[in-house]
Amino acid sequence: MCKKIILCLAVLFGTLTGSAQKEVLKFSRDGKFKIVQFTDVHYKYDDQVNSQISLDRINEVLDTEHPDFVIFTGDVVVSNETFKGLDIVLEPCVKRNIPFGVVFGNHDDEYDNTRPELYDYIAKKKGCMMPARTGDVAPDYVLTVMSSKDRNKEAALLYCIDSHSYTKIKSVPGYDWIKFDQVAWYRNKSMGFTKQNEGAPLPALAFFHIPIPEYKDAVMEDKNRLFGVRGEGVACPTANSGLFTAIKECGDVMGVFVGHDHNNDYAVAYKEVLLAYGRYTGGNTVYNNLTNGARVIILQEGKRKFDSYIRLAGGEIESRISYPGSFY
Secondary structure, eight states, X not given: OHHHHHHHHHHHHHHHHSSOOSSOEEOOTTSEEEEEEEBOOOBOTTOHHHHHHHHHHHHHHHHHHOOSEEEEESOOBOSSSHHXXXXXXXXXXHHHTOOXXXXXXXXXXXXXXXXXXXHHHHHTSTTBOOOOOOSSSOOOEEEEEEOSSOTTSEEEEEEEOOOOSBOOOTTSOSBOOOOHHHHHHHHHHHHHHHHHTTTOOOOEEEEOSSXXXXXXXXXXXXXXXXXXXXXXXXXXXXXXXXHHHHHHHHOOEEEEEEOOOTTBOOEEEETTEEEEEOOBOOOTTSOOOSOOOEEEXXXXXXXXXXXXXXXXXXXXXXXXXXXXXXXX
16 A cells, blocks of 8 residues: 555656656755856867866856756757767766756757757766656756755746747747747646645746747836846847746746846846846857856745855856845
């Protein structure tokens, strides 16, 4: 009987997360959970000299911050020999035993491996939290962060979503959008966790590469406070598939974190959801006007609050914010 109960619980947990989570992410005893976001590493296996600064920054940030989890938000390796490049870029996490995940950008699969092939290769690495792929595409996935007080209680969620590359519809040129079935996936996961949490949405964050159109809407409103560097326009899809509306209706996601626009690292609150960029992490292998670094996010257990800042070389910190306190 006990074995049957355990099996049923495992099936239920796997259904909610999309697949059984590989290892436990957990708030620390002081109720904190620290995430480091690296974005747009743009590592080139065939240009390791200009790529080295990205590795220097990754190693320095990890040694300084000692995060509980690392997320790479797209455009990680941008050359042939992609697997070899991934080995190099992900090794700092692997050797430090830091759990990590990856979502893809618009350039990752332009070389010698498809998105599913890249996903499968990364997912097999030690410490990678990405669930095994079961379908034909690189899947979206949600990771649970467990309570410091109860190992069996979910305390926060991390949604990791593929924002794709370029649209295939000629009349709607530019970047692709997060698809309707992905929005439905998010809704289903969110509602499942909320129901399990007695009707209260769990605090959540979302990570993907290409900003959604609301990033552009947010900076058009003068009333919205902006922290950080706005060095270029928002390169987002010209069509809106409704993810932000779903986020508002579900009520769990407090902040969205993207990359893609190398000269932006700002955070702005829009309709009580933080829309933020990571800091460009790459070297001089592609356009950039900002010194490279990373975004740090610190969740607070049991609260719809988090702190964030940009970590640069030599221990320098920029753009400290607290959400929601810095914005309202």
